[in-house]
Structures are given as structure tokens and as C-alpha cells.
Amino acid sequence: MASDTVVVGRTAAGRMALVGLGDHSAASEVDTAALAAAVAARENDGDVRWVWADTAAVYPRLLDAGVRVARAWDLRLVHAILHHARTVTDDHGLRSSTGWDADAAAPVDGDTLFDLGDAASGIPETVEAAVAEYHRQTAAIASSEAPGALRLLCAAESAGALIAVELHTAGVPWSRAAHEHLLERELGARRGGGLPARIDQTAAVVRAALDDPAASLDSQPRLLRSLHRVGLMVQSTSRWELAEHDHPAVAPLIAYKKLMRLYTANGWAWLDEWVRDDRFRPVYVPAGVVTGRWASSGGGALQIPRSLRTAVRADPGWTLVTADVAQLEPRVLAAMARDTALAEAASGRDLYAGIVERGAVASRAEAKLAMLGAMYGATTGESGRLLPRLRRTFPRAMQLVDDAARTGEDGGVVQTWLGRTSPAAGESWRALQSLASDAAASGVDETRARRSARDRGRFTRNFVVQGTAAEWALAWLADLRARLAALPEVDATRAAPASGPVFQRRPHLAFFLHDEIVVHTPLEHADAVADAVRESAASAGRLLFGTFPIDFPLDLRIGETAEKG
DNA sequence: TCTAAGTGCGCG
DNA sequence: AAAGCGCGCACTTAGA
Structure with a gap:
């Protein structure tokens, strides 16, 4: 088994070049069509880290050709991390404009999305440029004050890039029939020309209560005027404010909004556009959020209503293993701050119950409110009122977030545990402060200026926690991915072809949402998958926080489970 | 007719 | 209208 780093890029002649950087470095060239076979051969030959400009551009074709890779290095994503990383003391030219600081190519519809060599990104893709950039990156990391952590972050980010493509390719097993059944139950039958019957009926009730048969319910300004005419003196048309009033129009209006939301966001049109072959294939955007969290593009993948998860159904002979972390962010905070008191409060399954047991606050609801307030920067209301009590009981944890807030208010930058740096204060922000x-x-x-400073303080306060939680989740995903790949395949008669050639015969990740994963697995491997999910969570905790005693307990379920709890 | 901004709501 | 972070999407209106 040879361990090697292989850089993939284009040649001047438009072919693909593979350049090994290890002891037995060698270069080879293949036509684009033969890339998958060349990668497969090298991958089977030994332990390889594939270095390329943009995983989202290269990897879909490999997967479609049946080729999975174990490790990668995504030059675009790593560049984005290192470009801003405060701990890097010698950037080796990384911070000058070289084209690598281009944004990701905007996802576009149709076949061009993952086309290899899509020049829209502006990223240099020649193999020479890729090799040079890789050397700059490794040198910059080596110059960092915490090279180990930064290297880990870059490796985890790159693993995430592989997983994001794999999640898209495999898709979420999605029952069109179950979804349609839910729509008909909630909205009534689909009607080609107009709105479904239930929405029409509900709208009629609202208009009757407003004493205006022509009232517009979809235009906020006009609806607001209609409400005022019947004496509902609300300042907005939002559900929470309407609910505070007692008027016959309120209940049907809230019902109308709920039905319309389902119809417009996840109705038949969504189903037609986003579900094919009983798979929902969202586009995930790794590090699409400044904190390092993933974003999504199209399909609202990260906003699927929980009520709709009844449509998530395993293929016949397969099942789903679903797991989410209980209170990830406060646990991460406890570990970052080395706050043993908070870690002890977190030692049970329910961190908030632990906070109550330690006497900081009286109820679980208060504990949750106070903890969220601490991480988000609440200043007023009940949440703000509870903060001093939390500060007394968990001074180290609270100091970490308070320090992050002060740094932000002063215009500074903060870092996550592994070294992702928050964006610098913008020019207009600075101008306002100096003015x-x-x-x-x-x-x-x-x-x-004060308000803007406080806004920024709340952002940096949350950045350290949200960003480190995202790092933990990446570590969890990456470790789980490797464990799943080691589980045995089922025979071809048991395959789930819609998941694609790489995943149709083995357990695979099907969904990821910040602190929650879904694995689609053949029935006989469900218990092994559940073990792998738990072990990878424990492994992620050790990888980030070493021996510091912090647990990351999971709510884990096997089987068709639509909703939490 | 196009784009930008505002509003509201889904998710963590 | 959120108090208190981070997102994406649908719909509307205002403005070019």
C-alpha cells in the first residue's frame, strides 16, 4: 500500500493530468472520458489523497462512473479558509489575487451544473496551477500557529465536499406517493387551473370574516389594510402577532397561510421539479455559510418542514437510521472553554436538565432560554434577565462567548476551535465607527455606531460556537463515511439502483442538516450502521477536544420515522 | 420587463 | 415585530 498525493488538473491540450507528489512521483495524462478509470485504478492501488480545484466540478462524474474516492483536498475550499485564517503567519502568496479566491461557480440548472472544466468559477484548473496552489497551501498551514488544527479543518472541509456530492448523487429516498397523499389530505385534490379546494375554501372564510369578498390575502400591504378595516390593529401580518388577537378572521387566516406555505414551498410543483425516481436530490453547498455551516441551493433542502418527512421512505428491503445530536452547540462551548462545570451539566442526555440540577435556573425552559441567549447575545427579555445566573454558574463558558462578542464590537476577528476565522469588519462598518x-x-x-457594533458583537459571539459545531459535524460525517464504506455490500438482487452505482449496494449517507444525519441502509446492516453512527460521534469529540470529558449523545432511531419525539 | 428590497416562514 | 445567531425560497411592490 503506497500513500500518495495526486494532483488532478487540465493540460494545455485539454486532457487530464494526474501528477503524483509522493516519493514515487509520476505524471500521466488521459482523455477526459478516461479520467474515472484512471482514478479508479490509482485508488485501488493504494491510499491516495486526490487534490483538485473543485470537488463539485470533478466528483459527480466519477460517482456516476461508479468510482468513489476515500480522500480529497479541495483547493477552492481550502483556499477560502487559508485566505482569511488569522493564525497563518506566512501566506506564501496565498492572499494575493491568483484566481483561487474566486467564489464557487453559481449553481445553474440542467446538465452544466457539474460539467468538468466549467470555466464559470474563474478558478485556474491547469495541473501546474493546481500543484503550485497545493504547495502554497501546505506551506501556509505549516506556518500557522496551530498547524495541526488547521490541517484537520482543511481535511475535514475537503471530506465534506466529497460528502456533499455523494449526498446529491445518492439522494434522499422520497416517496412521491406519500408526499402526494399528504398534499391531498391537507390541501385537497390538485387542480390544474387554480388553487386546491381547501385553500379556496379557507380563503373564502377569511374574506367573509373580513367582510370583503375581494380581499387580497397574498399582498402584505393590502391584507394589512383589510385587517385594520375590521379593527384588527396589527402592525404586521405575521402569524405570531395575529395569534395575539381575538377576531374571527385570525384562525382562518393563519390556517390559510399555513396551507399556502405548504402549497407554494413544497406542493406538487416542488415534487415535480425536485423528486425523480423517488429521490430528492438537493444541491449542498459546503461552507456556504460564513461560519462553515453548509448551505443549499435549490429545493430548499435545509428547510424541509418536519411534517413532510413522512415522505422520506426507505427502498424495499432497506431502512433509515436517523440521528441528531442533543444540544450540540452548548456542548461544543463547554469543551472549547474547558468549562468542567458545564461539561458536568452536559454529562447526562439532557444538558438543560443538567443546568437545572446545578441550581443555575429553576426550569428546563429557563435553562434553554438562558443558554440560547448566551450564545446569541440576548440583552433584554427573560433570556437577558437569566444570563447573570448562567454567568455565575458557568463563568468560563460565558467568558468565552463574552470575549468573542467584545472582540467583534471592537472590530476584531475571532476563530473557531480549528481555526476558521470570521470575516473582517467591512469598510462601511469601520467608517461608521470612526465617524x-x-x-x-x-x-x-x-x-x-453602537447598534452596529453590538450587531457585530452578536455575530462574532455566535460565530465561534456555530462554527465549531459545524467542525464537529464535519468530523462526525467524515468518520461515519469511512465506517459505512467498510460495511459489506449486499448482492445485486437487493440493490437500490436509484442511489447510483457507488451506493446502491451499501449503507450510505442520505441527508445532513447541521447536527442531524440520515443513513439509508439495507435492513440487515441497520444495527451495524447505528453502531457506526454512535462511534463516529464519539470519535469526532475526541478528534476535536482530545480527552476533555464532554459527551455528544445522539437521539438515534432505526426505521421509518417521520418526526422527532 | 427586468431587478432589488421588503415581508413572512421553513430549517438548525 | 421580535427579544437573540445563521440560512433559502416564494411572493409582492417599488423603482429603473
Whole structure:
């Protein structure tokens, strides 16, 4: 078994070049059509880390050709991390404009999305440029004050890039029939020309209550005027404010909004556009959020209503293993701050119950409110009122987030546990602050500047926690992916072809949402998958936080489970 | 007729 | 209208 790093890029002649960087470095060239076979051969030959410009551009074709790779290095994503990383002391030219700082190619419809060599991204893709960039990146990491952590982050980010493509390719097993059944039950039958019957009926009830048969329910300004005419003096048309009023129009209006939301966001049109072959294939965007969380593009993958998860159904002979982490962010905070008191409160399954047991607050609801307030920067209301009690009981954890907030308010940058750095303060932000600090500044300027400083403080406060939680989740995913790949395949008669050639015969990740995963697995491997999910969570905790005693308990379920709890 | 901004709501 | 973070999407209106 040879361990090697192989850089993949284009040649001037438009072929694909594979350049080995190891002891037995060698270069070879193949036509684009033969890339998958060349990668497969090298992958089977030994332990390889594949270095390429953009996983989202290269990997879909490999998967479609039946080729999975174990390890990768995504030059675009790693560049984005290192470009801003505060701990890097020598950037080796990484911070100058080289084309690698281009944004990801905007996802587009149709076949061009994952076309190899799509030049829209602006990323240099020649193999020479890729080799040079890889050397810059490894050198920059080596110069970091915490090279191990940064290297881990970059490897985890790259593993995430592989997983994002794999999730798209495999898709979420989605029962069109179950989805349609739910739509008909909630909305009534689909009607070609107009709205489903139930929506029409509900709208009629609302209009009757508003004493206006022509009232517009979809235009916020006009609806607001209609409400005012019947004495409902609301300032917005949002559900929470409507619910505070007692009027015959309120209940049907809230019902109308709920039905319309289902119809427009996840109705038949969504089903037609996003579900093929009983698979929902969202486009995941690794690091699409500044904190390092993933975003999604199209299909609203990260906003699927929980009520709709009844449509998530395993293929025949397969099942689903679903797991989410209980209170990931406060656990991560406890470990980052080395706050043993908070870690002890977290030692049971329910961190909030643990906080109550330690006497900080009186109820679980208060504990949750206070903890969220601490991580989001609440200043007023019940959440703000509870914060001093949390500060007394968990001073180290609270100091970590308070420090992050102060740094942000002062215009500084903060870092996650592994070294992802928050964005620098923008030019307009700085201008506002310096304007307000001028002796001749007006009270209005000062107020605006203070508010903007506090806004930024809340962002950096949350950045350290949300970003580190995202790192933990990446580590969890990456470790789980490797464990799943080691489980045995089922025979071809048991295959789930819609999951594609790489995954149709083995357990595979099917969905990921910040702190939650779904694995689609042949029935006989469900218990092994559940073990792998738990072991990878424990492994992720050790990888990030070493021996610090913090648990990451999972709510884990095997089988068709639509909703939580 | 196009785009940008506002509103509201789904998810963590 | 959120108080208190991070997103994406659908719909509307205002403005070019």
C-alpha cells in the first residue's frame, strides 16, 4: 500500500493530468472520458489523497462512473479558509489575487451544473496551477500557529465536499406517493387551473370574516389594510402577532397561510421539479455559510418542514437510521472553554436538565432560554434577565462567548476551535465607527455606531460556537463515511439502483442538516450502521477536544420515522 | 420587463 | 415585530 498525493488538473491540450507528489512521483495524462478509470485504478492501488480545484466540478462524474474516492483536498475550499485564517503567519502568496479566491461557480440548472472544466468559477484548473496552489497551501498551514488544527479543518472541509456530492448523487429516498397523499389530505385534490379546494375554501372564510369578498390575502400591504378595516390593529401580518388577537378572521387566516406555505414551498410543483425516481436530490453547498455551516441551493433542502418527512421512505428491503445530536452547540462551548462545570451539566442526555440540577435556573425552559441567549447575545427579555445566573454558574463558558462578542464590537476577528476565522469588519462598518468616535459626532451617529457594533458583537459571539459545531459535524460525517464504506455490500438482487452505482449496494449517507444525519441502509446492516453512527460521534469529540470529558449523545432511531419525539 | 428590497416562514 | 445567531425560497411592490 503506497500513500500518495495526486494532483488532478487540465493540460494545455485539454486532457487530464494526474501528477503524483509522493516519493514515487509520476505524471500521466488521459482523455477526459478516461479520467474515472484512471482514478479508479490509482485508488485501488493504494491510499491516495486526490487534490483538485473543485470537488463539485470533478466528483459527480466519477460517482456516476461508479468510482468513489476515500480522500480529497479541495483547493477552492481550502483556499477560502487559508485566505482569511488569522493564525497563518506566512501566506506564501496565498492572499494575493491568483484566481483561487474566486467564489464557487453559481449553481445553474440542467446538465452544466457539474460539467468538468466549467470555466464559470474563474478558478485556474491547469495541473501546474493546481500543484503550485497545493504547495502554497501546505506551506501556509505549516506556518500557522496551530498547524495541526488547521490541517484537520482543511481535511475535514475537503471530506465534506466529497460528502456533499455523494449526498446529491445518492439522494434522499422520497416517496412521491406519500408526499402526494399528504398534499391531498391537507390541501385537497390538485387542480390544474387554480388553487386546491381547501385553500379556496379557507380563503373564502377569511374574506367573509373580513367582510370583503375581494380581499387580497397574498399582498402584505393590502391584507394589512383589510385587517385594520375590521379593527384588527396589527402592525404586521405575521402569524405570531395575529395569534395575539381575538377576531374571527385570525384562525382562518393563519390556517390559510399555513396551507399556502405548504402549497407554494413544497406542493406538487416542488415534487415535480425536485423528486425523480423517488429521490430528492438537493444541491449542498459546503461552507456556504460564513461560519462553515453548509448551505443549499435549490429545493430548499435545509428547510424541509418536519411534517413532510413522512415522505422520506426507505427502498424495499432497506431502512433509515436517523440521528441528531442533543444540544450540540452548548456542548461544543463547554469543551472549547474547558468549562468542567458545564461539561458536568452536559454529562447526562439532557444538558438543560443538567443546568437545572446545578441550581443555575429553576426550569428546563429557563435553562434553554438562558443558554440560547448566551450564545446569541440576548440583552433584554427573560433570556437577558437569566444570563447573570448562567454567568455565575458557568463563568468560563460565558467568558468565552463574552470575549468573542467584545472582540467583534471592537472590530476584531475571532476563530473557531480549528481555526476558521470570521470575516473582517467591512469598510462601511469601520467608517461608521470612526465617524461616531469623532468629537463632533452627532448623537444619531453614535447611536447607529453602537447598534452596529453590538450587531457585530452578536455575530462574532455566535460565530465561534456555530462554527465549531459545524467542525464537529464535519468530523462526525467524515468518520461515519469511512465506517459505512467498510460495511459489506449486499448482492445485486437487493440493490437500490436509484442511489447510483457507488451506493446502491451499501449503507450510505442520505441527508445532513447541521447536527442531524440520515443513513439509508439495507435492513440487515441497520444495527451495524447505528453502531457506526454512535462511534463516529464519539470519535469526532475526541478528534476535536482530545480527552476533555464532554459527551455528544445522539437521539438515534432505526426505521421509518417521520418526526422527532 | 427586468431587478432589488421588503415581508413572512421553513430549517438548525 | 421580535427579544437573540445563521440560512433559502416564494411572493409582492417599488423603482429603473
